[in-house]
Amino acid sequence: MLEFSYIEAKDAHLDIAKTCIDYLLSDGLSDWETIKSTTTDQQNNFNVARLTHPFLDYATKNWAYHALKCERDDENLFKLLDLLLDSKLPIFAAYIEITDPKSAANSTSALHIAASSGLAFYTKHLLEAGYDANFQDRKQRTPLHLAASNGFEEVVEELLKHGAEMCNDEYSGYTPIHLAACANRKKVVRALLKAGVSPLERRTHDHPGNWCGNAR
Numbered sequence: 001m002l003e004f005s006y007i008e009a010k011d012a013h014l015d016i017a018k019t020c021i022d023y024l025l026s027d028g029l030s031d032w033e034t035i036k037s038t039t040t041d042q043q044n045n046f047n048v049a050r051l052t053h054p055f056l057d058y059a060t061k062n063w064a065y066h067a068l069k070c071e072r073d074d075e076n077l078f079k080l081l082d083l084l085l086d087s088k089l090p091i092f093a094a095y096i097e098i099t100d101p102k103s104a105a106n107s108t109s110a111l112h113i114a115a116s117s118g119l120a121f122y123t124k125h126l127l128e129a130g131y132d133a134n135f136q137d138r139k140q141r142t143p144l145h146l147a148a149s150n151g152f153e154e155v156v157e158e159l160l161k162h163g164a165e166m167c168n169d170e171y172s173g174y175t176p177i178h179l180a181a182c183a184n185r186k187k188v189v190r191a192l193l194k195a196g197v198s199p200l201e202r203r204t205h206d207h208p209g210n211w212c213g214n215a216r
Helices: 009-028 032-036 042-052 056-070 075-084 090-099 110-117 120-128 143-150 153-161 176-182 186-195
Strands: none
Touching: 009 056, 009 075, 009 090, 032 042, 032 090, 042 056, 056 075, 056 090, 056 110, 075 090, 075 120, 110 120, 110 143, 110 153, 120 153, 143 153, 143 176, 143 186, 153 186, 176 186
């Protein structure tokens, strides 16, 4: 009887996630400041960085996917993520510039990234380390807004356990339950209702819009 070897999916995802993050820490983001200083053309800088570091594009776009799929509380993975997403280190600023050019390292946090990626285990790790569950990004979104809009029920529940404000509004006046409902995230809506959010929660204000000149 022939036996065929197989790859355990969760173990493989964990190894790939670690490989991606380790690459970003050791090579992929190491010379971003040097590349950026050669020209003010941001797109050209991205192209140079991707040509210089062929695995950069994949690593930045997919480490979170693999970390989510491994579904594991892994200490070594968390250590790597703590290094990559430490807002006090230059490498975090480089990572944010490459992945979200319109943002800035001081207007987002590791908790925003974990929440928007559905990483419940890492979210818990960050909250227990003292991260602010109500820190707002450049669009006044808290981690709860991002987790709710993306339908990550376990992350939402973890944030609520650690004092996340349920009814904070973001720049468009929406609270987390509005974002979850608009995206048809019924499990998140149910979790927020169970936590005490009113089903009649109102939008606080309209989108400010993009005004020019002396428009009111």
